[in-house]
Amino acid sequence: MSRTITDTVTRDTRLCMSLSGRPSNIGTRFHNYLYDELGLDFVYKAFTTTDLPAAIAGIRALGIRGCGVSMPFKEACIEHVDVVHPSASAIDSVNTIVNEDGELHAYNTDYQAVADLLQRARLSPDLTVAVAGSGGMAKAVVAALRDSGFHTVTVVARNSETGPALAQTYGFEWQPDLGEAHPQLLVNATPIGMAGGPDADASPFPEATIAAAEAVFDVVAMPPDTPLVRAATARGKTVVTGAEVIALQAAEQFALYTGVRPSDDQIRRASEFSRS
Numbered sequence: 001m002s003r004t005i006t007d008t009v010t011r012d013t014r015l016c017m018s019l020s021g022r023p024s025n026i027g028t029r030f031h032n033y034l035y036d037e038l039g040l041d042f043v044y045k046a047f048t049t050t051d052l053p054a055a056i057a058g059i060r061a062l063g064i065r066g067c068g069v070s071m072p073f074k075e076a077c078i079e080h081v082d083v084v085h086p087s088a089s090a091i092d093s094v095n096t097i098v099n100e101d102g103e104l105h106a107y108n109t110d111y112q113a114v115a116d117l118l119q120r121a122r123l124s125p126d127l128t129v130a131v132a133g134s135g136g137m138a139k140a141v142v143a144a145l146r147d148s149g150f151h152t153v154t155v156v157a158r159n160s161e162t163g164p165a166l167a168q169t170y171g172f173e174w175q176p177d178l179g180e181a182h183p184q185l186l187v188n189a190t191p192i193g194m195a196g197g198p199d200a201d202a203s204p205f206p207e208a209t210i211a212a213a214e215a216v217f218d219v220v221a222m223p224p225d226t227p228l229v230r231a232a233t234a235r236g237k238t239v240v241t242g243a244e245v246i247a248l249q250a251a252e253q254f255a256l257y258t259g260v261r262p263s264d265d266q267i268r269r270a271s272e273f274s275r276s
Contacts, residue, residue: 009043016043018069018070022070027046028046028274030246031257033274067096068250074136075092075135078092078094082103091143093108095109096253128154130187131189132192134157141187146170153173154174155167156176186215188216215237216238221241243271247270247274
């Protein structure tokens with residue numbers, strides 16, 4: 001890339017950022033790649049925080065244009081923004097904040113990315129589904145499944161408060177574990193398998209459950225070949241990866257921040273660069 005920060009960043013450069021419990025370079029490289037390719041005077045930086053209210057106040061006070069929001073801040077940030085758009089209010093979870101002249105607008109582009117990928121993978125809504133997790137990303141997944149016509153879905157979560165609440169909200173079932181069940185579509189909406197996390201080498205589903213499934217959808221983006229993805233790929237299952245989710249949701253964020261929508265080819269190349 002020809003972009004040199006010392007040559008391009010000025011007082012007029014617009015800053016976008018991300019907030020995550022475990023910041024990575026994926027979003028940073030994705031957005032900065034496209035800023036360079038499209039000649040946009042923007043720069044993107046990843047952060048974490050132990051003071052979420054102050055961090056979001058900083059977005060407003062410093063005129064930061066946009067902020068991607070990741071675990072564990074997706075739900076907690078809602079009370080600190082001004083306008084919650086339908087994509088976020090429908091699931092009470094935010095992954096994108098856009099600063100419109102000091103007014104903070106909240107969206108959720110995860111939901112649309114999941115819905116689009118379910119359609120692209122041609123996964124039948126008649127499949128039985130298990131979703132591991134009950135946090136912000138799980139909400140996006142479960143809502144997208146419901147709105148895509150899936151009707152036999154079980155939320156699998158050990159948390160006896162958030163698990164049943166999530167399932168009930170969308171008209172599905174909850175179980176603390178799968179037991180002997182063998183759903184046809186397995187979805188991981190937990191951090192299990194995430195690089196750098198405590199469960200980086202683990203899978204949210206047992207080997208026998210993966211072997212019996214028809215398809216696997218893992219929302220963990222780093223690495224793209226999580227233990228779950230590797231196990232499913234080795235068995236010839238239909239696989240949707242977190243790398244695909246993050247590319248689609250990031251492209252929508254990019255459009256919200258800049259007003260420019262990248263082409264499919266630009267999104268593909270930016271996604272590849274972000275993981276290189």
